[in-house]
Amino acid sequence: MAYRWKNTLNAEDVTPYSAYLNRRQVMSGLAAGAIAGALPAGVRAQDGLDPNTWEEITSYNNYYEFGTGKDDPARYAHRLTIDPWTVQIDGLVDKPGDYSFADIMSQMTVEERIYRFRCVEAWSMVIPWNGFELADLLDWVGVQPLAKYVAFQTALRPDEMPGLSRPVLDWPYVEGLRLDEAMHPLTMMATGIYGRDIPKQNGAPMRLVVPWKYGFKSIKSVVRITLTDQEPPASWNVANPREYGFYSNVNPNVDHPRWSQATERRIGGGLFAKRQPTLMFNGYEDEVAHLYEGMDLSEFI
């Protein structure tokens, strides 16, 4: 599925792409030219995104199944068994079934996409994901005409996930998207970061990434995907509907009841770095605003 999108970042975010390639060269030992040649045009069009470091992306995480501390996932997620991994795809689809991660990967085109990531806690990162479009997976299993929503579920493994012993959320972690959001070409299932397999603390072996929504919509370690005609439950919305809506689109004009969403702190910017203004739909307004035409975005949060 070919798709091009504009680079919507601010001037401050812009660094030469060569700097990014140099870092990759160091990491992978490959020639920068070879990598640039291998990148799809859509990625090259995003020159100027300056990703966070591997260290930042993999050591400051939210994955409450492993604890609520930012360093808990990096400390405990190694306990998660990800091989074998099966994803149950069911509901309103033509080919329901239990699909192995390997089977899914054999059918999907993996590419790299550098996305802004905006957490509801008002911090942000830029992450070079590898993965495939969720739409390609949904097309492969065949979405039936009555389907209106997609529900997702994370693994529930009390033996491997120490955080499950605490009733922070109503486990398992679940999320949902409207079908048009799920089919949008920006929506991806991430399976890697910086060209390596996605680390367990970031949601191995595959996690959702929806770049115009707050980070909590990006559910990790997905074991079940269900096509349905009903709006599915979403963990944070169930836990606290006053603070977290079903849509959770990044919106600097609608404050969280306990803090402002107008600005964000870029992780890695240093303690005294200036906060950046948060952009409507996290900077992806041109690509996604049409999905919400006619909806009052201060009501449908």
Ligand code: MTE
């Ligand atoms: N998925 C599961 N299963 N459990 C979680 O606690 N946290 C969410 C989201 N997905 C979470 C989850 C939140 S609040 C955020 S901000 C992102 O994961 C963090 O993703 P990252 O650790 O890759 O930055």
